[in-house]
Amino acid sequence: MADSALGPKLLRVLVSEGNSTSSREAITILGLSGHIVEVCDPSRFCLARFSRFVRTFHRCPGIRDDPAGYLRFVESLLAARPFDVLLPIHEQGFLFARVRERLEDRAGLALPSFPSYRTAHSKAGFSRLLDQLGLPQPATVIVKSASELRDAIRFPSVVKTSVGTASRGIWLVRDDSELNGALRELSVGGAFADEVLVQEFVAGTTEKAQAVFCRGKLIGFHAYRQIAAGAGGGEAIKQSVSRPQVRTLLMTIGEKLVWHGALSVDYVLPDDGVTPLLIDCNPRLVEPMSAYLAGLDLVGLLLRISKGETPATAPESREGVRTHLSMQALLGCASRGGSRRDIIRECGRLLTGAEPYADSVEELTPVRLDWISAVPLVTTAIVLLAAPEWAVTLAKKGWGAHLLVPGSIRRIESEHFR
Structure with missing residues (x-):
């Protein structure tokens, strides 16, 4: 810690x-x-x-x-x-x-600055920045219509709206049927009023890294790998890793944008190569407890630069620290078709610290430190035991009114916004 x-x-x-x-x-x-x-x-x-x-x-x-x-x-x-x-x-x-x-x-x-933030917040803007800097990413085409998307698609591909978080607005398209389904959802959602990305699917391991910058200088960095998936693309179990190559890539991005604050990226380590490919960016910290438990307090660094301090660069976080999110583990179990018996077994493994949770620390609901956090965890377990098929619905409750959509983004960007 x-x-x-x-x-x-x-x-x-x-x-x-x-x-x-x-x-x-x-x-x-x-x-x-x-x-x-x-x-x-x-x-x-x-x-x-x-x-x-x-x-x-x-x-x-x-x-x-x-x-x-x-x-x-x-x-x-x-x-x-x-x-x-x-x-x-x-x-x-x-x-x-x-x-x-x-x-x-x-x-x-x-x-x-707002232009820098907008670049990192937009998937299209981030992809263009990577091209400008010559940094690695999967082959990407940016389109503005259904016909352009059909012309650009090569199966398998990943289709993304330019704005989206928590795995919203992302489709893995492997054939014409999945392409047609994605196009229907894109059209209903009005995605072509903005930009849509068509990105080559790269087989490999997806990892995440996050950093804190002080006026363009990287002062704290942490990376982790997904060990087990939860619902909606989130991690149920993760493990800290050392990724000096990704640290260098993030340094280059932060310097170019003169970044001040928190910045996170997703990247793929391809099965057939050693160069990490950047696939997404979030202008914020993403689940910072993994770094904290690995010895790096990114939130504390963020507070210091918020107060106008210029901290020294922090030591690297420890690799090999395993953490888990019990709610995500239960939602992931149910969303993959798990039965009530499967969910009960998963609860048992979480309670006893059995594999795959041995030597792992809870991130999201640390009941021993914060007993009230047991309420949403127990509620999730009860709901899933009553109706395992509700897993996807429960996961989507995190996509609420606290998040942006294209319409609210356009209002904020408008010249007369107050």
Whole structure:
């Protein structure tokens, strides 16, 4: 477990949402470091409500449907209460970067310029950046219509909307039938009003890396590999790895964008090669507890640069540290067709620490540290035992009003947004 990167000073931190796994893990890290944590979220039953580390919960408008209302709510909180840091833990950073100058006078905030943020947030923008920098990625074509997509497709391919998180807007297309299904969903969702990526499918191992930058300089880096999958593309079990090549790639990206704050990437290690291929970017931390348990407090570093400090580069995290997310494990078991008996067995393995959870530490719901986190975990188990087929529906509850959609992005980008 990491020592706090911040030192003895305790801060009052406003976390921008409370329903993502990344937010829930950041709250645990903040609480273990002794900081005063307040959270705003549109859902009264978000994950953050079930943590002893949250001092105050503020129910707010959803950024998906009302970005201006959400911004007014956050600004009113910052005006009324003495927050040291505003922590944009998820896609709210897109909005905050748009009006960064209005927020920086009210609380510490670590974000790059809005053009840089927009480049990293858009899959098409990120792909173009990789081309510009000559960095490795699968062969990619960017299209704007169904006919262009049909012309560009080579089976198998991965089709992606330019905006999407938590594995939304991604289709693995292996034949004409799957292509037609993807085109129907793209058309219904209005995806061709923006850009769509057609990317070569590369067989290999997908890993993730995350970093914190201070004005373009990388000061903290962590990478991990998926050992077992959960639902919706998430990890149920992960293990920290050492990836100096990926660290160098991230350094190049951060320097080019003069990045300030957190930045994460997904990449594939191909079965037939050694060069990692970058496939996605998130302008934020993604589930930072893995790094924390491997000895690197990325959240603490983020707080320090939010307060205007310039920390020294942190030592690398330890490789080989295995962690798991029990809720994802249960959802993954059910979503793969697991029966009630299978789910009961999975619960037993989680409770006893049997394989594959031996020598693994819980990330998301650390009941021994935060007993209230047992509530969503037990609720998930009960619901799945009652109806295993609800696994996909439960996983999609994380795709709520705290996330952006193309319409809200266009409103935030508009010239007259206030």
